[in-house]
Amino acid sequence: MIEKKQVEHIARLSRLVIPEEEKEMFCSQLSNVLKYMEKLNRLDTKGIEPTSHVIDLVNVMRGDAPSPSLPPSEALRNAPDRTEKFYRVPKIIE
């Protein structure tokens, strides 16, 4: 079971704010889904290799050749806040 304190903790890790009145809902929904997922424990997977990817591609390389890229003005066009050629963010260092 997921409790309210855990929802708050997971939300914090996820960089989300969950309003007080929705916390109960998330508790019960996440608990239900996690309980359903527990059926995986019925399977013995000792010695089974995990699959992260279905096709056998490893270390895909490309030539070290420069190619055109987006000009800064284009790359920055969707930025919520910018100055000159930079993204602008709230002050981090006191």
Add this chain to the structure above:
Amino acid sequence: MELFRLGIHEIRELLDKKEVSPKDVLDSVFSRIASVEEKVKAFVTVTKDRAYDMLDDALAENTILSGIPLAIKDNMCTKGIRTTCSSRMLENFIPPYEGTATSRLRGYVLAGKTNLDEFAMGSSTENSAFHTTKNPWDLSRIPGGSSGGSAAAVAADECIAALGSDTGGSIRQPAALCGVVGLKPTYGRVSRYGLIAFASSLDQIGPITKNVRDSALLMNIISGHDPLDSTSAPVTVPDFTASLGRHIKGLKIGVPKEYFIEGMDRKVENAVRDAVGKLESLGAIPIEVSLPHTEYAVATYYVLAASEASSNLARYDGVKYGLRVEGKDLIDMYMNTRAAGFGPEVKRRIMLGTYALSSGYYEAYYRKAQQVRTLIKRDFEEAFKTVDVIATPTAPEVAFQAGEKTEDPLKMYLSDIFTISVNLAGVPAISVPCGFASQEGGAASLPIGLQLIGKHFHEQTILQAAYAYEQATDWHKRRPEL
């Protein structure tokens, strides 16, 4: 003639014979949109003015798609055209580049960007931040999801064909529920460059069309290795139309017993069994097979997809693009932005994924699910030692009522029960119309889909079987009354 009713190859023929002009085609499709879109609500953005402006350029390309209006799911980046993912987070996002799949559709004319469940997370399009798309066969019902807008637009003849994306069934399930053809290619067959990421090891772009031939045509165009997507497969692309019309005598069709389960809609089961019978009458050989880990697929998928999503969606931080909501400091800005920009289902999956990946739980959830994924993949490898194609229902039931499952996420997740294993194994699958379920009280009958699953990179085999079935039946000729 109602040009909007036609598919790609039929329009191409009329254009080549100069029986109709490209402008006639655009006029027909956009007048159709004007008359039915208010009911169906398939689109987030209709790009009518641009379509006419671009028509001459499109014709100059002189390709098979030249001048043909297609709809694109709004999670594929289209340069200069707002791409929202049906999320408040990207409500005003205008991509500065074009994704690979759409850039390969040279000559096509964009009819519009279609609605989806926010960030492709859902099975009904009810999770769109903007509006719910309606099923054209019965407007009180959902069109499926997450590519519900694309499937509804094709079924309602608001475009000639469309592209969708499929992470756990998001092309095939809405195609089945809307009575059209939807194909999820082998993982790696189509580049994901420019597809807004949900679960990167599962996501794949594919066609949603009015018939099987158009599906093969679009597959010819969008497939192939792309250096911009390091997970795209460096394999040659056959001519997918070459196998169409070939007989299916002796083709071995696996029928997995785990896909005919208690509690599923009888009408769906009967229609799919009849479809297997039809394939048999065409010379195919049905063989019972077993995919023993099927019942673990939904749990496996929701651990893995949520984990990948929690990582992929970390990029929405109010800095580089998308929504920003100010706060007292940087962390506060992140949290306010994400609280306001994401809807409840996206938050749920991010939290689920964050939990599954967090310290102390990683082994129990994420690693365990990856191991079960191996078992599911092996089930298919084993079955494909004896059969060429596997036939199943695409969805356990016909289109459900809007609002029926929104309160219970787990119930919604289970509507992907027959499509999810295919993504986990990375194999290709197509859904084709295989019947209609009548409703009580004289309401319109609802479409049923047959899913045909193939071996890795054997799309031509499922297209061949699907085409043989389609040509022997009339289901694909029916259209909803709007």
